[in-house]
């Protein structure tokens with residue numbers, strides 16, 4: 379499309395064709411292309427390839443090879459992208475830029491497994507990430523991060539230090555309260571404990587803090603969603619009718635407290651047959667899509683029922699951080715889409731002008 383002579387008409391690189399090619403790129407996370415605002419340098423290399431330095435305002439590093447390939451094809455010239463993630467400065471809470479609640483209407487759908495792997499995937503996409511385990515009924519984040527039995531330590535007798543699990547900062551209500559005690563808690567008590575953990579943990583600077591909510595849509599979950607300054611919520615469901623009916627209650631709950639639902643994740647979506655590779659829809663098909671369409675929210679990802687997801691969890695490892703594991707891609711897809719939605723829903727972002735014409 380853009381010949382070499384046009385691209386390199388002078389010693390310096392012509393920016394315009396590169397900007398146009400980036401703007402033409404499309405994906406779920408870059409639904410309106412790669413904005414020229416993200417460019418912070420273009421260099422012509424001695425081998426005549428172009429080095430594009432990008433600063434991404436949301437976590438999406440794993441998509442850069444695809445963007446580079448697309449732009450290279452458009453320009454008919456090798457383009458290499460060197461990107462890093464730097465979110466806009468505004469923080470939602472202290473030095474935390476976004477708090478994302480991960481909820482499920484029903485227990486046992488894989489909410490905690492999904493929450494912790496989303497944290498891992500966002501980290502792998504280049505962001506500073508934390509996870510707060512607020513599941514008072516069955517805090518499982520310590521186990522999922524290989525931190526079982528760990529005891530929290532305090533800094534200056536005031537702030538608790540979060541644990542560090544492969545670069546992810548973690549705190550759990552399970553470190554502080556025996557789960558048996560929590561079964562008699564009411565909403566204000568539970569949300570008070572979560573707010574205390576949120577306030578009294580020395581999180582430092584975080585781009586995204588994932589909160590693993592208690593399952594269900596009762597008084598406790600409602601009060602928590604109201605009290606935590608969240609940018610959005612993600613609902614985890616399985617394709618089963620029962621789980622979907624409860625997921626619908628989750629959407630209604632977040633609507634009631636004005637927390638935007640960023641989307642749904644269909645966990646245990648299908649099982650890939652180890653013999654023929656065909657997907658087997660053990661719990662039903664397309665249920666989450668139909669529910670999501672009805673409520674105008676996207677399905678962020680479909681995560682298969684996979685033995686290695688359970689095996690990694692039991693070993694306290696995050697499969698989302700192992701890019702050799704095929705299912706890590708399904709967590710990465712959801713993570714990029716969540717990050718992108720949070721960026722584009724912020725008011726600082728220039729709105730896209732829609733022009734309606736007669737023809």
Ligand SMILES: Nc1ncnc2c1ncn2[C@@H]1O[C@H](COP(=O)(O)OP(=O)(O)OP(=O)(O)O)[C@@H](O)[C@H]1O
Nearest residue numbers: 485486487488489490491593646682683684687688
């Ligand atoms: N996609 C998956 N494939 C295979 N196993 C999974 C998957 N997701 C979760 N699991 C397994 O299902 C079980 C329940 O998962 P998890 O504890 O994350 O559910 P939960 O919804 O958080 O439960 P609760 O409601 O009790 O908090 C675990 O053994 C976990 O390893």
